[in-house]
Amino acid sequence: MRRTETEPGEPSPPRTLAEASEVLWRLRPGGQAPLVDWVAYYQRLAVIYDGIAETDQDHRREARYLAGHAHERARDLETRIPRTREHP
Numbered sequence: 001m002r003r004t005e006t007e008p009g010e011p012s013p014p015r016t017l018a019e020a021s022e023v024l025w026r027l028r029p030g031g032q033a034p035l036v037d038w039v040a041y042y043q044r045l046a047v048i049y050d051g052i053a054e055t056d057q058d059h060r061r062e063a064r065y066l067a068g069h070a071h072e073r074a075r076d077l078e079t080r081i082p083r084t085r086e087h088p
Contacts, residue, residue, distance in 0.1 A: 013051055017059040020052050035081045042074035 014020040024045060029037040049067035053060045 014048060015052070015055040017052055017056050017063055020048050020063075024048065035077050039074050039077045039081070042070045042077065046070035046074065 014023050027041060027044065029041055046067045049063045049070060053063035053067065056063060
């Protein structure tokens with residue numbers, strides 16, 4: 001499935017930077033949300049901004065920058081999540 005296609009009943013992804021801002025504000029976890037929720041949020045942010053860079057020609061560079069920043073933020077937060085030891 002291509003990034004711009006959606007499942008039946010799912011809203012279509014934002015196609016402009018302005019649309020993305022509105023959608024992403026609603027997806028944002030609360031301030032006390034677990035780190036795993038924030039990592040998932042930033043990963044989704046990166047995917048959405050990557051898509052915007054392909055569809056919103058007037059904001060391509062800004063969307064690419066924001067996607068890169070979201071990728072970095074997700075990686076940074078992942079390092080803060082405690083790892084559990086697996087027992088054989």
